[in-house]
Amino acid sequence: MQPNHKYLSLGSVSKLLLGTSRKTRIISASGLFFAACTFGAIGFAPLAPDAADLPVSLIEQKITLPNLSQQIAALEQASPQYYMREEKVRTGDTLATLLNRLGINDAAAENFIKSDSTARGVMQLRAGKSVQAQTNDAGSLQWLRTTVVSGRDNPVKNIVVARNGDNFKAVEETAAIQMRVEMRSGLIHSSLFAATDNANIPDPVATQMVDMFSTNIDFTSDLRKGDRFNVVYETFWQNGDFVRTGRVLAGEFINNGNTYQSVWFQEPGSKQGGGYYGFDGKSLKKAFLKSPLKFSRISSVFSMRKHPILGLWKQHKGVDFAATTGTPIRASGDGVLDFVGTQGGYGNFIVIKHWNNYSTAYAHMSRFAPGMRKGSKVSQGDVIGYVGSTGWATGPHLHYEFRVNNVAVDPMSVNIPNAQPMTTAQLRQFRNITGDIMHRFALMQPQKNAVKLASIE
Numbered sequence: 001m002q003p004n005h006k007y008l009s010l011g012s013v014s015k016l017l018l019g020t021s022r023k024t025r026i027i028s029a030s031g032l033f034f035a036a037c038t039f040g041a042i043g044f045a046p047l048a049p050d051a052a053d054l055p056v057s058l059i060e061q062k063i064t065l066p067n068l069s070q071q072i073a074a075l076e077q078a079s080p081q082y083y084m085r086e087e088k089v090r091t092g093d094t095l096a097t098l099l100n101r102l103g104i105n106d107a108a109a110e111n112f113i114k115s116d117s118t119a120r121g122v123m124q125l126r127a128g129k130s131v132q133a134q135t136n137d138a139g140s141l142q143w144l145r146t147t148v149v150s151g152r153d154n155p156v157k158n159i160v161v162a163r164n165g166d167n168f169k170a171v172e173e174t175a176a177i178q179m180r181v182e183m184r185s186g187l188i189h190s191s192l193f194a195a196t197d198n199a200n201i202p203d204p205v206a207t208q209m210v211d212m213f214s215t216n217i218d219f220t221s222d223l224r225k226g227d228r229f230n231v232v233y234e235t236f237w238q239n240g241d242f243v244r245t246g247r248v249l250a251g252e253f254i255n256n257g258n259t260y261q262s263v264w265f266q267e268p269g270s271k272q273g274g275g276y277y278g279f280d281g282k283s284l285k286k287a288f289l290k291s292p293l294k295f296s297r298i299s300s301v302f303s304m305r306k307h308p309i310l311g312l313w314k315q316h317k318g319v320d321f322a323a324t325t326g327t328p329i330r331a332s333g334d335g336v337l338d339f340v341g342t343q344g345g346y347g348n349f350i351v352i353k354h355w356n357n358y359s360t361a362y363a364h365m366s367r368f369a370p371g372m373r374k375g376s377k378v379s380q381g382d383v384i385g386y387v388g389s390t391g392w393a394t395g396p397h398l399h400y401e402f403r404v405n406n407v408a409v410d411p412m413s414v415n416i417p418n419a420q421p422m423t424t425a426q427l428r429q430f431r432n433i434t435g436d437i438m439h440r441f442a443l444m445q446p447q448k449n450a451v452k453l454a455s456i457e
């Protein structure tokens, strides 16, 4: 595995902490969570300016380790005789083997879990589920907690078994969801999805990353071996169990020597919602998609076999994108449909009017997406139709035109102005976020990783 695949991924940080803490006798589930939260919180707090020159290993200590030791110290002070552990249920586990791994040596607790109707839920856990427990140093159970899904439409619940004097009680409670922020890096060898798989990046995150950079990169044809990326995204967890991914918060893509960076920004209290911005504060939504074709795991496989672009800017004033019939075609910017219908050699044809006298045109479609009518509003990325070969087309492809004042021009030659620049206040807030993210991306450079991994592993 490449060093940069591992570095700063929360998974490896957690593993590292767990390993260390086992040696030092306390396994603190809440400590782990605390470290994760801190990581997330720091992601959005600007670092001190002088932090930029510190070596990577030092940064990691500054961010994570002191918080864990603080947490452990706090635990030791507050309840010096208690131990917390987290274990995953294994195939073939009995209640006895699970409790044993959790350090519980408590026959009364075991009997209670076997007999109490609520607590018995612990015995129905599937392999892989997390269970946390606290004991005293004699192994007596203080409390035990796990997550269950009770019925199809019911929310996820915690079962908590807790000591109640000499006895126990068990309750079900709604499980709180915790958000973590993860950072991962990848290196392109063959395809984007091979790289994201290799870096353990979930598909919804990979897809968001593609969308985030699709005004800069045509993922079907622009990727090169050796391209790299970093991505920061939310994940949601319940009691140590992964629930789902959330939003991609920031990303960096180094494509063919060019670095593209993007960050999610939403002004607090804004009703318009957030969006992705370049690190210069320019909204990426104001630019046009580099390719109107939808990129997916499936189309990426297709592109490995057959290069999709027939030609670049051509005499006939358009760009042709070859693709299989039925490939979704997206609006390359926000706008209003100006023409939907059949028009001579263009076949099934759509023209979208954008701002500033910009318009885009899409020809040879096999069919239109439902609801496409003159005057309808579309947003960037909306599917408007599907690739075909209607009109004068020798094979299935998308003929795409970018027009200024109704005259087709080379889209690569047009410098699109930023329609709505940020206010000074917005920009200040934005810079607080991007300053920190840029710093983190700088720390994820491969050569620095090598130093950092050598010092720890």
Ligand SMILES: [Zn+2]
Residues within 6 Å of the ligand: 316, 318, 319, 320, 398, 399, 400
């Ligand atoms: Zn054409």
